[in-house]
Amino acid sequence: GAGVSQSPSNKVTEKGxxxxxxxxxxxxxxxxxxxxxxxxxxxxxxIYFQGNSAPDKSGLPSDRFSAERTGGSVSTLTIQRTxxxxxxxxxxASSLFGYEQYFxxxxxxxxx
Amino acid sequence: xxxxxxxxxxxxxxxxxxxxINCAYENTAFDYFxxxxxxxxxxxxxxxxxxxxxxEKKEGRFTISFNKSAKQFSLHIMDSQPGDSATYFCAAAPSxxxxxxxxxxxxGTRLKVLA
Numbered sequence: 001g002a003g004v005s006q007s008p009s010n011k012v013t014e015k016g017x018x019x020x021x022x023x024x025x026x027x028x029x030x031x032x033x034x035x036x037x038x039x040x041x042x043x044x045x046x047i048y049f050q051g052n053s054a055p056d057k058s059g060l061p062s063d064r065f066s067a068e069r070t071g072g073s074v075s076t077l078t079i080q081r082t083x084x085x086x087x088x089x090x091x092x093a094s095s096l097f098g099y100e101q102y103f104x105x106x107x108x109x110x111x112x
Numbered sequence: 113x114x115x116x117x118x119x120x121x122x123x124x125x126x127x128x129x130x131x132x133i134n135c136a137y138e139n140t141a142f143d144y145f146x147x148x149x150x151x152x153x154x155x156x157x158x159x160x161x162x163x164x165x166x167x168e169k170k171e172g173r174f175t176i177s178f179n180k181s182a183k184q185f186s187l188h189i190m191d192s193q194p195g196d197s198a199t200y201f202c203a204a205a206p207s208x209x210x211x212x213x214x215x216x217x218x219x220g221t222r223l224k225v226l227a
Binding site: 004033035041042043044045048056091093095100101102103104105106 | 214218219220
């Protein structure tokens with residue numbers, strides 16, 4: 001079946017602009033996660049959604065970052081007033097009842 | 113206490129050799145330990161995972177060894193092949209109240225298998 005999809009695959013933006021990154025999880029998966037991977041680094045947890053529960057936002061690095069999940073499916077990660085240090089690959093993952101997380105291909109964000 | 117320490121940072125192995133990557137954790141609440149494989153330009157893909165009720169799990173050429181008392185676990189890749197060249201991440205997670213696993217990832221090991 002279809003895996004996790006993310007769009008766009010690449011995004012170049014100017015410093016100070018807002019960006020929206022989209023994640024389509026595997027159909028039926030109840031949990032959705034966002035991670036950030038800086039060049040040559042590990043994965044940094046940002047936020048996760050589980051069903052209708054309040055999201056765990058404990059990993060968001062600043063109030064410029066926000067995310068929402070509509071209808072328990074698609075999620076959008078928004079970064080306002082982008083900074084050069086926001087340049088990274090943003091990865092989305094989904095899971096069924098919290099077991100194995102399946103990752104999308106990521107969105108490579110470059111802030112110039 | 114939330115960290116997962118992974119070593120080595122990079123590893124070069126001859127074709128047919130054994131690749132060994134190690135991870136250590138401190139949080140005794142962790143009870144799920146997956147390994148992910150990531151090729152350049154791709155998202156991480158689940159390779160194999162273990163829970164602490166067993167000391168070893170094998171899937172094909174990939175084996176996880178788990179030492180609960182030492183709070184360490186390792187990935188062994190037997191008969192390593194050039195196609196195994198990738199970055200490998202270990203992770204650890206406590207089971208959440210809703211069954212959701214919030215992963216803490218290691219920093220990754222870049223493996224290169226020489227032909």
